[in-house]
Amino acid sequence: MTTLINQTLEKAKDYLLDFGFSEDQVSGLLLQAERDLTKELTRAQVVFDTEPIDHEAVNNVLHAIKGLLFSLGSREMAEKIEALREEDAVSQDILEVKRLLFNQ
Amino acid sequence: MEEKMLKIIVADDHGIVRSGLNFLIEQQKDMQVIAEADSFFSLTEVLKTEDCDLLILDLNLGDKNGFQSIKEVHKVYEGIPILVLSMYPEEMYALQSIKAGAVGYLNKKVITEELVMAIQTIAKGEIYLSKAVNDTLLYGEELQEERKNPSEILSKREFEVLIMIAKGMNYKEIAEKLMLSPKTVSTYRTRVLEKLSLENTNQLIHYALQNDIVV
Numbered sequence: 098m099t100t101l102i103n104q105t106l107e108k109a110k111d112y113l114l115d116f117g118f119s120e121d122q123v124s125g126l127l128l129q130a131e132r133d134l135t136k137e138l139t140r141a142q143v144v145f146d147t148e149p150i151d152h153e154a155v156n157n158v159l160h161a162i163k164g165l166l167f168s169l170g171s172r173e174m175a176e177k178i179e180a181l182r183e184e185d186a187v188s189q190d191i192l193e194v195k196r197l198l199f200n201q
Numbered sequence: 202m203e204e205k206m207l208k209i210i211v212a213d214d215h216g217i218v219r220s221g222l223n224f225l226i227e228q229q230k231d232m233q234v235i236a237e238a239d240s241f242f243s244l245t246e247v248l249k250t251e252d253c254d255l256l257i258l259d260l261n262l263g264d265k266n267g268f269q270s271i272k273e274v275h276k277v278y279e280g281i282p283i284l285v286l287s288m289y290p291e292e293m294y295a296l297q298s299i300k301a302g303a304v305g306y307l308n309k310k311v312i313t314e315e316l317v318m319a320i321q322t323i324a325k326g327e328i329y330l331s332k333a334v335n336d337t338l339l340y341g342e343e344l345q346e347e348r349k350n351p352s353e354i355l356s357k358r359e360f361e362v363l364i365m366i367a368k369g370m371n372y373k374e375i376a377e378k379l380m381l382s383p384k385t386v387s388t389y390r391t392r393v394l395e396k397l398s399l400e401n402t403n404q405l406i407h408y409a410l411q412n413d414i415v416v
Contacts, residue, residue, distance in 0.1 A: 113221075117313045122224045129217050152385045160263055164215045167288050168309070175288075
């Protein structure tokens with residue numbers, strides 16, 4: 098989880114500066130991003146480890162993570178998450194999602 | 202004479218997007234974010250008490266189908282112009298958003314360049330669409346878009362679920378046939394409704410018949 102957060106924040110800093118936000122604004126946004134990413138990834142871990150799988154909960158948490166990653170400039174990763182969200186049989190995709198999000 | 206301050210409500214389920222929009226808007230001396238909402242439910246609560254000149258609405262708030270949320274706000278608060286924000290390209294959802302009652306559509310990718318322009322255009326009572334969408338309209342391609350085969354809009358699985366619902370199969374039957382849970386089938390149905398701008402199963406069946414998806 099830490100790896101993904103660090104990679105995302107590193108990319109986000111340049112992305113948000115390029116976007117036109119000031120250094121101060123970017124610092125604030127990055128703090129908020131770290132907090133939100135941690136919260137959603139923690140929620141994802143719980144949701145993925147719950148049996149039987151609650152598909153609606155999986156869908157909701159992936160939606161939240163996808164939106165965060167997109168807003169922070171990690172567009173490619175956000176698109177991968179969205180593609181997995183679009184798939185059926187979420188249960189077998191959970192492994193792929195875990196690999197993407199938690200490097201497992 | 203004192204300049205009129207444009208009062209804006211921002212509805213997006215991602216806090217970071219709301220913060221970013223706040224930063225962008227607060228740089229304008231004639232615009233002000235007066236309230237925020239992180240869900241459709243909280244938006245309806247905010248709208249009950251706050252009087253605004255513009256609503257910036259995320260197309261996918263999470264707790265409500267995007268087009269449905271536009272329609273519902275537009276129906277109750279017809280006078281409030283709605284600028285839709287989305288991570289999806291304009292060509293996918295802009296026209297549907299306008300048809301649902303929005304007056305502008307902005308892709309989040311170009312938000313810094315175009316947000317202020319979009320707000321100013323809408324404040325003048327005009328519709329705001331990016332150049333890409335305007336060009337599409339100019340060449341009449343929106344009509345082709347409307348006629349686009351649903352199999353091009355929907356994923357393979359969504360299309361299968363559409364066909365089965367239109368044939369009168371219930372969630373349990375579809376779930377067994379596709380080896381999914383009924384809940385997953387229900388999620389697919391919601392996505393199909395969203396992508397086709399439909400509100401319920403009756404409309405979905407009607408759509409399938411009209412488009413010769415089932416006979």
